[in-house]
Amino acid sequence: xxxxxxxxxxxxxxxxxxxxxxxxxxxxxxxxxxxxxxxxxxxxxxxxxxxxxxxxxxxxxxxxxxxxxxxxxxxxxxxxxxxxxxxxxxxxxxxxxxxxxxxxxxxxxxxxxxxxxxxxxxxxxxxxxxxxxxxxxxxxxxxxxxxxxxxxxxxxxxxxxxxxxxxxxxxxxxxxxxxxxxxxxxxxxxxxxxxxxxxxxxxxxxxxxxxxxxxxxxxxxxxxxxxxxxxxxxxxxxxxxxxxxxxxxxxxxxxxxxxxxxxxxxxxxxxxxxxxxxxxxxxxxxxxxxxxxxxxxxxxxxxxxxxxxxxxxxxxxxxxxxxxxxxxxxxxxxxxxxxxxxxxxxxxxxxxxxxxxxxxxxxxxxxxxx
Numbered sequence: 442x443x444x445x446x447x448x449x450x451x452x453x454x455x456x457x458x459x460x461x462x463x464x465x466x467x468x469x470x471x472x473x474x475x476x477x478x479x480x481x482x483x484x485x486x487x488x489x490x491x492x493x494x495x496x497x498x499x500x501x502x503x504x505x506x507x508x509x510x511x512x513x514x515x516x517x518x519x520x521x522x523x524x525x526x527x528x529x530x531x532x533x534x535x536x537x538x539x540x541x542x543x544x545x546x547x548x549x550x551x552x553x554x555x556x557x558x559x560x561x562x563x564x565x566x567x568x569x570x571x572x573x574x575x576x577x578x579x580x581x582x583x584x585x586x587x588x589x590x591x592x593x594x595x596x597x598x599x600x601x602x603x604x605x606x607x608x609x610x611x612x613x614x615x616x617x618x619x620x621x622x623x624x625x626x627x628x629x630x631x632x633x634x635x636x637x638x639x640x641x642x643x644x645x646x647x648x649x650x651x652x653x654x655x656x657x658x659x660x661x662x663x664x665x666x667x668x669x670x671x672x673x674x675x676x677x678x679x680x681x682x683x684x685x686x687x688x689x690x691x692x693x694x695x696x697x698x699x700x701x702x703x704x705x706x707x708x709x710x711x712x713x714x715x716x717x718x719x720x721x722x723x724x725x726x727x728x729x730x731x732x733x734x735x736x737x738x739x740x741x742x743x744x745x746x747x748x749x750x751x752x753x754x755x756x757x758x759x760x761x762x763x764x765x766x767x768x769x770x771x772x773x774x775x776x777x778x779x780x781x782x783x784x785x786x787x788x789x790x791x792x793x794x795x796x797x798x799x800x801x802x803x804x805x806x807x808x809x810x811x
């Protein structure tokens with residue numbers, strides 16, 4: 442069996458990481474694993490796994506290039522005897538669906554996000570992700586959204602939560618010295634409580650809410666000054682947003698306690714170096730991979746109470762959930778992480794429900810239906 446996955450690029454992100462996990466599963470099972478994208482920092486890792494990468498700007502939104510992109514996908518299907526086309530993003534999905542239908546091969550989609558649709562035109566654009574012969578949803582929340590938004594038959598949808606690599610996200614693999622060095626590199630003093638927000642620097646991820654929450658903590662005598670906030674992620678060209686975040690921190694006199702170190706390839710070490718992980722997204726996360734990874738590392742998680750995080754964070758047991766956008770509520774939750782009742786079982790819960798092995802097994806099961 443030869444599977445062609447298609448996505449815009451292969452840089453950091455949950456979509457990209459899941460694509461690589463699929464490659465690993467396919468190669469291990471003796472199948473052909475092809476990925477079509479515009480490239481990125483994860484291509485060497487993909488090729489080291491035994492996958493084959495094809496570099497094309499397949500995610501272009503230039504409508505004039507659609508016929509050329511359809512023809513290109515058709516050539517790949519024919520040349521490499523592709524049995525299944527699996528798309529993970531909207532822009533490349535449109536040429537891919539026409540190519541797959543023309544070549545008479547199954548078309549699978551993974552609905553990774555809760556796409557905004559404020560017009561019929563945008564809803565139509567999004568609908569391609571619900572047109573798969575099988576539609577994979579990464580949470581029950583996403584499944585319900587697909588049914589409500591597109592009228593997709595429930596039997597057409599398979600829920601496969603994103604997977605956590607339990608061998609990578611294992612606190613036993615991170616030394617105390619490595620964590621200490623990471624904190625020092627971020628400028629976090631010894632003895633401080635480190636709050637970590639992992640995620641690309643974009644407004645809906647909630648970095649502003651996090652800074653506002655830190656300002657509320659700062660008003661509590663003998664408490665706030667001990668907290669440091671690390672906003673760990675790539676700005677991906679949003680330099681103006683980075684300037685805004687620094688300005689907000691300065692407004693609250695938090696310049697020396699809000700740190701923006703940029704992209705970090707060793708996320709597991711970052712988690713291990715933190716005391717509290719926060720996921721304050723203002724828009725619903727389709728799944729909430731950060732929350733799952735942090736729990737695998739045995740860390741308390743505080744997440745916005747909407748989207749996939751509701752399924753991932755066990756409120757009052759492995760973490761707290763708070764009303765989206767409510768900085769005061771986030772500050773309150775940070776102040777009571779020591780009241781969580783089941784943090785010691787967080788890793789086992791992730792192993793049971795959200796492991797990479799479970800994702801890979803379920804995905805191969807989908808491919809084997811054809």
